[in-house]
Amino acid sequence: MNENDLFIVAIASLVGSFVKSVTGMGYPLIAIPILALSVGLESAAVVIAIPNAFANLLLNVGVREERHRTRDLPVLVVTSILGAILGTLVLVEAPEEPLLIGLALTVFAFVIQRIRAPKLNLTEATTRRWAPWVGSLAGFSQGAVGVSGPIVAMWMHGYRLPKNAYVFSVTALFLVSGVTQLAVLVASGQYGRDRLLASGVALAATLCMIPIGTRMRSRIGGDTFEQLILVLLVVSGASLVWRAFH
Numbered sequence: 001m002n003e004n005d006l007f008i009v010a011i012a013s014l015v016g017s018f019v020k021s022v023t024g025m026g027y028p029l030i031a032i033p034i035l036a037l038s039v040g041l042e043s044a045a046v047v048i049a050i051p052n053a054f055a056n057l058l059l060n061v062g063v064r065e066e067r068h069r070t071r072d073l074p075v076l077v078v079t080s081i082l083g084a085i086l087g088t089l090v091l092v093e094a095p096e097e098p099l100l101i102g103l104a105l106t107v108f109a110f111v112i113q114r115i116r117a118p119k120l121n122l123t124e125a126t127t128r129r130w131a132p133w134v135g136s137l138a139g140f141s142q143g144a145v146g147v148s149g150p151i152v153a154m155w156m157h158g159y160r161l162p163k164n165a166y167v168f169s170v171t172a173l174f175l176v177s178g179v180t181q182l183a184v185l186v187a188s189g190q191y192g193r194d195r196l197l198a199s200g201v202a203l204a205a206t207l208c209m210i211p212i213g214t215r216m217r218s219r220i221g222g223d224t225f226e227q228l229i230l231v232l233l234v235v236s237g238a239s240l241v242w243r244a245f246h
Helices: 003-023 027-039 041-062 064-069 073-090 097-116 124-145 149-157 163-187 193-219 222-244
Strands: none
Touching (some): 003 027, 003 193, 003 222, 027 193, 027 222, 064 163, 073 124, 073 163, 163 193, 163 222
């Protein structure tokens, strides 16, 4: 990678990590499409994996006092791991485009429904019944095509958690899937000298931006936070469509 590529890595990481530190999600959704234009989709995903895992860890630890306000998180974590194993085994050679398009359509339908019924809330009985299935589906999607963020974000949005409890929940789930992905990438020898250098640049940008985004989150209200999540879901849907055709 040349200096221009590393500059793009830094800018994309600054923007993506800022959004993630405010909302708990969005780093790969923003950074990977930008980087892919310069270094290719595979390299972009590999470069972002390390700083994204660190971001999830730091953000999760930063709001750990909110863990008692979450719901169904242990079930979601365990079932997502099992789903990821199954997804990796079953769909490793299957085409990913139909799943990506289907997931994008689901995201858009969810956002439209949220706009039409903004106060819709999932009851504890409903989430307790469906959490194992949602966790399994998120893990399956992560194992099959490397995408679980939109499923996690949609489901957690229905809990109507306080913003820091929401961030704790989604970063916990993203951390589990991210560490699993990172282990596979390292084991398969995906990190050469150039990719490690780019990951280091991305990590430095991420570490600089997280405190700024975290302070910004503390200043925004709950309604504004929920609107930001919906905007990011629209971005995630568009990102899924883009990936399906590239």
